[in-house]
Amino acid sequence: MSFGSDIIRGDEKAVFSLRSLYSSFGFKQFRMSKFEEYDLYVKNKDFLVSNEVITFTDGSGKLLALKPDVTLSIIKNSKDSGNKIQKVYYDENVYRTTKGNKEFREIMQTGLECIGNIGVYEVAEVLLLALKSLEKITDDFILDVSYMDIILSVLSDAGLDENTNKKILNAIGEKNKDEIKKICTENGIDSDRIISLVTINGKYNSVIESLEKLCVTYSEKAHLGVFKKIVSYLCDCGYSEKINIDFSIVNNMSYYNGVVFQGYVNKIPSSILSGGQYDNLMLKMGRKDKGIGFAVYLDLLQRYNEADKNFDVDCILLKNDNDNIEEISKAVAQLKQNNDSVLVQNEIPENIKYSKAYKLTEKGAVEI
Helix, strand or coil: CCCCCCCCCHHHHHHHHHHHHHHHCCCEECCCCCEEEHHHHHHCHHHCCCCCCCEEECCCCCEEEECCCCHHHHHHCCCCCCCCEEEEEEEEEEEEECCCCCCEEEEEEEEEEEEECCCHHHHHHHHHHHHHHHHHHCCCEEEEEEEHHHHHHHHHHCCCCHHHHHHHHHHHHCCCHHHHHHHHHHCCCCCHHHHHHHCCEECHHHHHHHHHHHCCCHHHHHHHHHHHHHHHHHHHHHHHHHEEEECCCCCCCCCCEEEEEEEEECCCCCCCEEEEECHHHHHHCCCCCEEEEEEEEHHHHHHHHHHHCCCCEEEEEECCCCCCHHHHHHHHHHHHCCCCCEEEECCCCCCCCEEEEEEEECCEEEEC
């Protein structure tokens, strides 16, 4: 049995399409429980998109939580693999509040995680799959990419303590150059190199020369070498115009390192895909493995499909209760020849967008 595009919702079609994509690269589906011990989220609350968590007590008195995040569950429920690499994907519901709203929502989320002895190829492969994921949704997309290790190396060279580094990273994430200058001045260091680095934004070929000039220490040059290998590979795969280098993208250094990235599609103002390397999170959870992954936020994809749709229904057919069922069916079939969707009603509903309306008469469907 096949299902038409008018039956399967956009987010559901995306799940099927992305599942097929990840499977084609050898990723296996990872299934998990809908809840975890609440303690898992308390210990890693800064890693969560939302600090609000739905909790409940089970029959034994243990405090549990409906999972607001998938990555933590996968790390908790997997083991170190030595020299091997675990490649898994998921499509799961998570439970969290939306931005600017304290109302909890059940959100369908899909994505993948790569855990183990991760090298340059694995990082590049995950980024490639992020690009291909966005491409499954629309041709009009961009992937913003940054490299935390370069930023952290520059901050380390400045000799700042961890707390000050966190303050600067927050200012970088907010694109607040004045706050960066203020923090640097208070600590007696020159802010010019830091600001020059985190304001780099553009296509790879247009910014690489500036990056090379800014990376002066052995550590910075080494990290830049890795970054260049990754991005060059993606450009060779045909995505040079879809990658934007943006060093203002930063994540919590207690959890993230290496490459971090965000994916955008036209008509949606916020990122629909987000990911990065999280070796520090693995260490914090007692793991020796490294990790990288990303999530696609399918609740935002629903908005994308709604924004892309001019009408809720192509046409409305108005009938009477005493109309013959065969005549109604014949009129629907007639309208279906030129319309993808036909809504049969006794009267036109409120708050509905439609292209045309018809009335069932003895002559069939007549436009009104």
